[in-house]
Amino acid sequence: MKSPKGPKGLTRRQLLTRVSAAGAVFVVGSGFMAAKDAAWATELTTVKPETFASLVQMARDIYPHDRIGDEYYVLAVKGYDNPDNAEDIEAGIEALNSAARGKGFASYLDIGWEADRVRVLQSMEESPFFQKIRGGLVTGLYNQKAVWPLFGYEGASFELGGYIDRGFNDINWL
């Protein structure tokens, strides 16, 4: 299967478009900070932009939430962009692309359907790389306070006096 996007995956321009379309608003966290209007591709310090784009796509494919913007996935994996992890990440994404090529695609990012990307991920599910990324996302994604409201979760309540006067028993459809 030949992808119309060409062999190199998303271009830097496409990456920037993608992020801007998602309305990236970065929050402070995971030890890094980015300005509201900054393009995250330029924030990368160590891993290649194509590599990072693949990593972000991989993160979304592992835990796909259609109502959650890319910026949260970016934040969830941004911590790997450092000299301690770069080598592992580059090698892991190369393995991912290699697995994609083995299934007839030019690269992971060239795969148009999520189901096809998932099959590639399943083929490397037992690898330490996949498990590291998946395991990191459990906290990297779901422990971002900014995503909690998107799931309806209200977080801390003590500061608001608990729910004793705020609907602990307000269910009305039973």
Added chain:
Amino acid sequence: MAAPFDLNDDSVVVVIGTGAGGGVLANELAQKGVSVVALEAGGRYLPEDYVNDEWESFGQLAWVDPRTTSGDWRVSRDFSGLPAWIVKAVGGSSIHWAGASLRFQPHEWKAKTTYGAVQGANLLDWPITGEELDPWYTLAEDKLGVTRTGGRAGLPGNNNFLVLEKGAKALGYKEVHTGRMAINSADYDDRVSCQQTGFCFQGCKWGAKWSSAYTDVPRGEATGNLEVRDHAHVARIVHNDQGKVTGVEYFDKDGSLQLQKARLVSVAGNSIESPRLLLNSASAMFPDGLANSSGQVGRNYMRHMTGSVYAVFDKPVKMWRGTTMAGIIQDEARHDPSRGFVGGYELETLSLGLPFMAAFLDPGAWGREFTSAMDSYENMAGLWIVGEDMPQETNRITVNHDVKDQWGLPVANVHFDDHPNDVAMRNHAYKQGQAIYEAVGATRTFPTPPYPSTHNLGTNRMSEKPRDGVVNKWGQTHDIPNLFISDGSQFTTGASENPTLTIVALAIRQADHIARELSAGNI
């Protein structure tokens, strides 16, 4: 002599651990005028320090020193270094517990007699009866302020309970209520009533839930008879040539090894650390570890048959609001072998916040089957299953000499295989739990696997005969008269109830016994 006590003061009782067992024992002894030094591995955190944030709280309170795991239980695969979710702090796991405070049923004190021979199970009757413990249960309920006992009202039901209650009644269950909880339904004993905040597992910021951290421990200290040393990690219990224990070696907050002399030592470090300590205290006289002539130290590890059922509805539940575990169905707690297993189980409301739900709903899962469930988080209700599991000799805590903790001490390995009775009971409970929610219109249900263990039990069990266990009916070790066990590791069997009330009742009773024996000069 008043606290603080000298390291060479050999007139003190040393209590290791300050949770529901050790914290209560230390206070009860101090109230009776006994000098006590309590050694606590963790730091001191009070309600103002607790945080309404699951992972941050976990980082603050959880015992995360290295441990290893083995066996066929799924925890060993998904959380290989974290077999248990227990607390390292003054107050121990009484900071984290949900507050469910149930007495054992009378037959559960006689598991072997009641259930008969169960292949592969190392069942035994407790050397005490329900009647013997009744008055101590009453004292424990009054200490903890347990709702629906002693004239105290029940808690109001939250959304998660209201869903459970409706489903339970649709199935014909009769014993359905908001539980007997050590969480105040009205101001009691200088603690305020529950403000329905949630985050019961992260330490109650109102102090509405009982914890030894802010009740028994400071009250014991106020007598002048109790000194609590935090950040004191016990390495070894030492003994003399007569085979009596004489003191406790521990690493203090600066990492220096200290020796506190003692007339009597009580171990209450939870069912993983307590046997680890006895095993790590092996000596020329006791090469298999202290109090281990039976070979039972570390064996018969129980964790309750647990699991959860979460269910998604077409409308919001917001299960995280309000008291986490104030909801129970008790109809299945009976012993009724016609269901295909011995013993019984309780069904109790439970909720996790979004971060922990992501970690525990189906550990290791990914893709849309998982994320579509998470997308419905707001519409979820949840319950926890807690049932009696079978003691098995091969389920055990051993010392893993290949892995050392930050003090250079060999860590505990926790080995657990489910017994077929555990599996049959869990499957029955999953089916019932799913039916409860389907009766209220659930569109999807999740039979969720057990979390890292919170109810760690049985590894220094109580027995009438020394060859069958580690301690006698007072928690005194069969082998060493001035060495006691005061936590859930003395449980002969686990029963189907949350263990804390029984741990507290046993600790109050044990304090009475120890004080009497000390003053009589018998120990």
